[in-house]
Amino acid sequence: MAGPPLEELLTRLAGGPELAPAELVRISPTQWSELDRRATHYRLQPLLHRRWGESASVPELQRQTWASAYRASAISALAHKAELVAIAELLARAGIEAIALKGSWLAWHAWPDPALRPLRDLDLLVPEDAVLHARDLLLGHGYGEFGTEGLAPELWKQRYHQLAPLVSPGGVVVELHHRLWIEDWRTPQLPVDVFGRVIPDPQYPALNYLDPVDQLCHLAVHAAVHGFDGGPLMLADFERLALAHSIDWAAVWDRAAAEGWDRVAGLAIEATRRWTSKGAAILPPSPLPVPPEIIENLPLLLAKPPERIAADQTAARLARTDIGWGEKWRRALARRERHDTLSPWLGWLGGELRNAIAARLGGDTGRGAALVAQLNRYLSAQKP
Template identity: 40%
Template sequence: MAVPAPGDGALPRLRHLLLALLAGRAPAELAGLDQEAWHGLDRMAALHRLQPLLHHHHRADPAIPDSLRAGWAEAYRASALASLVLAADLTATTALLEQAGMAPLALKGAWLAWHAYPHPALRPMRDLDLLLTPDTVIPAFELLQAHGYRQEGAQHLTLEETVRLDKHMPPLVSPRGTVIELHQRLWEVDGRMDHAAPAAREAAIRARAIRSGPLAYLAPQDTLAHLVIHAVYDHRLDCGPLVLSDIAFLLAAAPVDWDAFWAEARAGGWQRGAGLVLALVKVHAPDAQVTLPADLPPCPADLADLSTGLLLQELDTRQSAGVAATLTAAGPGAFLRRILARRKGADDVRDVTRDLSSEGGFAAWAGMRLVRTVRDLARREVRDQSRDLARLSRWLDA
């Protein structure tokens, strides 16, 4: 049976305790949690794929109820088995593409799980991300379909419009059941979010790619940049607190040229987001070798607090909160485009309206979206979520 989200007053406390557990600490306040609070904490852990890592840190910790430790151990075992399938699909998929003359690069979790974490089970993945180029991504997509990979879900844009307006193609599912996302760019195009997207110097990033055995990856320093931009600019932190562990384990596994990193951040316009995420990492893992530049202004205290909450935000209300945040942060024009299911790229060639026929047509979709948004915003925690998302977007653009 699903456990409901904890009430407003309990959420900040549980979030604080869960982040402490994720960092390997066991605060004394754990002794005061009742069964309902433990269920709420475990619910958040499951939602954000944290249970295997909690098992790693606390499998023998008597402060954790036996039932939770047993559940975390089972999540670890399931993740270990899933990692075997993921490894096989990662090798097979990249081999298919390379044999066709393409040069896929494995992103984020594919490198972290097998090269930064102590065991790949500690870094569960919902999918495998592979970077192609805008010129090769459609042929790659069609090649995989010809080898039995099936498209997941409805396709709202043509493939050509997807390449122009999105960062990745519609998800594919491998014959083994792994979700594969083929990316044509590393992060979102400008115009997709309520704040400006960072500039991308992808040619230089691709040139720095590394190989390990049969697979090619972003260089660790570029993986760090990708983690930061993906977390704060592409997702406004709804990727969850796993990003903090990702960065802590990355920094322990690979050296970073901090002068070069911050020079890239300034050139791309993403130094604010990088400063925020890395400041959160320093709180999460004080021993992590993070270097912040002396001229980087500190994050406002309220922004650091709300960012901690956004890392553990409710995922089933993020769309409603995001719609409302768009009205606050980006104005009525951007809000109207979201409600009208329109997308506009940085090239300003034209607006494209998504094909929603598979969802009952535009009128049905817009009506359902508005009804759900209004219903969700009746809850105080969703209004807070929306306010915090808008605050983050405004600060990123300040």
């Protein structure tokens, strides 16, 4: 008898509904190797160490790998926290407000151990009229800049919701945001006055975080816009957020409806209720209906092979039926404006073509792309 698909196995290993002993013993060595490969990409190894490090049902090789990843994550967490505090204090001395986003709050204030919630980078929200000054300040203190695509910082600010990444002298990557998310057909309006609702860090006064409801909104929009391809940690973050705060859910739904993010909130909450161990007990059901087939098949997005992420997104864009091919081509041409020269745009266009071919040829990729397309149709209905 075949066991659950790998995507479901990884989602459940990372904190979803408990796997029965009979399900664990059916996982082959080849499957364990693939699960570990995906866990590496989705930053799950430290969490798997905490949950399964003493389990004889998991091969010794995997347990040793996860233990090593946990130790490395603990060291990395110390470096990230030191850099985060240093940046906040540097900006504060210059009179620049900054809010630490997502994992920068979650790792130290929602998770029981910051090593369980590894960070790829530090995300900070800075007022739009101060973000270029903040960039210059960091560059003047030894930071480097990469991935600019040949664009001047003023054009980055105009075209994106964040500036090109920076890297500290110690190797920590930092992204300065001037908007919480990209504004397109999938996203609700940006919340107003988030700087007026910040929560200061109790230990470091210069360090601020989003208000709990703003955090919920930001995490929900981020997960949905990225097609839940950030991995099972996305849902674990919702679970941890709900455990860390006492939330007035009636007020949440009133505000979400008024600001147009009730659909993404409902999607995130129903996904967390279904695919985390405590979600159903701590989160009330969404008052808005969410397509059950999206929720039930969400592991196909949460834990897909990393190399299929781009192919699924491309295939979903091509599969949209609410806009014609003329508009799709116009949007592809419009992306040319993001690049100062022709070569990077041609590289992007070639990548889209390769992704479309991969989606057409891959059966599992096709299923994932169809689910992303369904998710995008659901999100597009939230726009006024």
